[in-house]
Amino acid sequence: MDLSVRQQALYWGIAAAVFFFVLWALGHVLLPFVIGGALAYCLDPVADRLERVGCSRSVSVLIISLAALLLFFILILLFIPTLIQQATSLLGAIPEAFRSLQTTLSDRFPQMSDENSIVRRQLVTIGDLLQARGGELLNGIVSYVLNFINVLVLLVVVPVVTVYLLFDWDRMIAKIDELLPRDHAPTIRRLASEIDDTLASFIRGQGTVCILLGLYYIIALTIVGLNYGIFVGFIAGFLTFIPFVGAAVGGILAIGLALFQFWGYTEVVDGETITHGTQWIRIGVVVAIYLLGQFVEGNILTPRLVGGSIGLHPVWLLLALSVFGSLFGFVGMLVAVPVAAMLGVLARFAMDQYRKSRLYRGTSK
Helix, strand or coil, X not given: CCCCHHHHHHHHHHHHHHHHHHHHHCHHHHHHHHHHHHHXXXXXXXXXXXXXXXXXXXXXXXXXXXXXXXXXXXXHHHHHHHHHHHXXXXXXXXXXXXXXXXXHHHHHCHHHHCCCCHHHHHHHHHHHHHHHXXXXXXXXXXXXXXXXXXXXXXXHHHHHXXXXXXXXXHHHXXXXXXXXXXXXXXXXXXXXXXXXXXXXXXXXXXXXXXXXXXXXHHHXXXXXXXXXXXXXXXXXXXXXXXXXXXXXXXXXXXHXXXXXXXXXXEEEECCEEEEECCCHHHHHHHHHHHHHHHHHHHHHHHHHHHCCCXXXXXXXXXXXXXXXXXXXXXXXXXXXXXXXXXXXXXXXXXXXXXXXXXXXXXXXX
């Protein structure tokens, strides 16, 4: 018996509601599987390319797994310990750096020494908050990083899921295609192809931009002598995946730390007061490094590697970031743009169908 349009819409609506409820209820459990699926999706083109040059699917997955394992050990041995050390040191130095800023501002702007000054009261309030919460924040982060169960799940489950999904990716896609409703299969395939093109261009392209920009900041800031340059470069590159947020956080970290480190100050050594002048050149170099990175990212890397694949107005991107961030926190901000791009494809399809409908055209045409 054929189903009417209203019945089909009802059944599909119920299925979608159940699906999203399961995602919401099991979100914390599904995280390793979502990460593994995303990695398999990103690596599938590499496996397909290896197959085209003569490797079997098994050999292709083995080559990718060995390369990923080698990269992981390189990161563990060379990069991650330094990154964790700099992050821990930076968090521990924040209260002292803020007190130094308060002292410097008081020396250069004596009017701020007035206890009734609004700016001074705000600085004291922020400094007290950092002193009270800084240790708590540091302990929380360290405890989270050292949580053996979470790390074990991510280090074991994610690679296993990625390998299995990567090995069976083409067969899974074929099986899903067989289960599509026959009447709607061509339309669903077309929409899936558009979503795949959008996601592939954004995720793979933006991922490449993040890696290149992060490496640039790490190398450049380390050469100029900025403390915590590796940590700042990693954060700036990683957050580039989130539009607007990466640029703001990276700039605040880089320029703020440059001001703390290279601004003039006095210290007492063996009873003698030594005055260190402000190193304007180094501060200017850090600012130039950041501005150059943003220029290259906005005018060269993103247009070439990502292009206009998202197809969303900046206002809609900000709305997506706000909504997903408020609902799911930081993870929501990471997935906001890809999900918004997918919804954009579906919204454009819905608008095309609306323009073809009698609701839009009326009964006279």
